[in-house]
Amino acid sequence: MTQTTTGWAAHSPGSPLEPFTYPRPDPGPNEVEIKVTHCGACTSDLHLIEGNWGVASRYPQVCGHEVVGKVARTGSLVTGLAPGQRVGVGWYKGACTTCEWCLKGEEQHCPNVVPTCSDGHRGGFADFLTCDARFVFAIPDALPSPMAAPLFCAGQTVFTALLRGTRPGMRVGVLGIGGLGHLAIQFAAKFGCTVTALSSCEDKKVQAMELGARYFHTLTPATLQAQENTLDFLLVTASNDQDWAGAIALLRPRGTLCFAGMPNPVTLDIAAMTYKTLTVSTANVGGRHDMLQMLAFASEHHVWPLVETFPAARINHALDALRNNQVRYRAVIEL
Template sequence: MIKAYAAQSPGGVLERFEFERGPLLSNEVDIEVLHCGICHSDLSMLNNDWEITEYPFVGGHEVIGKIKQVGAEVKHLQEGEIVGLGWHAGYCMTCDCCMQGHHNLCHESESTVVGRYGGFSTEVRAKAHSVIALPKELPPEVAGPLFCGGITVFTPLLQYDIKPTSRVGVIGIGGLGHLALQFLKAWGCEVTAFTSNEAKKQEALALGAHHTVDSRHGEIQQKYDLIISTVNIKLDWDRYVSSLAPNGRLHFVGATLDPLDIHVSPMIAGQRSMSASLVGSPAGISTMLEFAARHQIKPVVEHFQFDQINEALAHLRDGKAKYRIVLSH
């Protein structure tokens, strides 16, 4: 019997819950959960904000654990190995997106927390191709957020061939932004942090930013090759588009809730563009982990025990997390 914490209704308190699984398929692995991050997406799923949640709901998609059992066809993972699992728990492996290495765009992808029970439990199951071995240089107790927040901000660097000479801005210094600053500094970029929080400016500089600018009203002097927005609030997007260099890009990884008010003329004049992305492929995650291990990039986390899960969720809901939360057994 697998033990978990589950909500029975939208926004409900997570309570102790037990369930059983059927036999392990030949291409699956079972993972004993050691640590699991809490992401804003877990809150969205808990509240059924996206109208895809099934109850009882067991969240948790930033899993670090130990391989407990492998299916008969699994050769690249071994029992006892420390691994991570992110938003996706499986892909079709046959569609054009999968065949081109863009597994995160697979229309038949399986989510770790949609239609199955996630990492707020003692054990999770996933297709082996979505499970990535954790480099020994990365501490398991802090690595979980890399499998969602980390790959989310790392993917644009791979996708758009960002150069070490690029000037890059990051809007919002929180769970996503604090990782983006670390990656970009190690990548070699000149990095600007956009934040309206005065207290975060010094923290942003310590995390890797060379400059800070008020995200709402500050004067922008640089011309950026890339600006990554991690926020879900309405900003003066024309201001940011106008601050892009020719061929520059405004890229969204934060799901802003309001429609984007943007004039096309500045985009045309500078041949600028906008884009967005969702997490990343298994190959991208593996590359990110290798890069993080080499440069000793780690999420800044606060730790809670699993029996404190409701306090941890409230801490995140109230905007008090600095910068990610990890649960441990």
């Protein structure tokens, strides 16, 4: 008899998630099967559920790419992972491992990268997930499972961007204090940067300072103007439109405006940027090496996401809270 798993699926664009049962294959020689215990909810999941990314969504669409669980079964060739071990999976769950990008440690750019929950793959809002063991990462003992989950997408994304784009002592701004932003503050502060948190909500000030921000400013024209030329690196984690001219004005010469959120479309004043020789960059998730480094750093330096947990039966409430910007700061589903 074929074994099955039950996931939480959107059956059409934007529809509430409902239980959906599908076959559960035996793991291949290089694969592991994970019994999922927790999975973070990311705005990318909302885009997939709502069909905003075209053919990336395949209905019934099962999302979830901040997956934490325990190894249930291993393939015959898997070494280094054993049943019962706590592990996690991020945005992608496989790649060719032999192309130019894989050899550079940038598996996220592999032309044959296998996304965890898009393009027909069913993700972590489910009882079980099977994937290539090389893209399954052991979770350090110090990290509790609910806190570990958001590190696998949100954490890796901001960690990799900050690791590449900053140096200790730099003045780093984080624009948008949500799932990505509250982790970015912690990583940047622990990297030795001076962190300025920028948010439209004054009520996030106390939390932002506790997480490691030195300064906090609300996003008003007056405060933006008062902070002109104060930052070397501005990480935009917000997904909505902002005062981009004001954001550019915050940067010092040679500064970088880096997008981790995806507030499409964005209009930038290139003349104003040229005047200060600014750089625009983006933050994708990282490679396998970045993931290992991030997990070790988060464990050692106590970078813990602040999470709200939801039982699986309340998954639609969690997604609504995420849609309405009401989660402090990452929703994690208990499967």
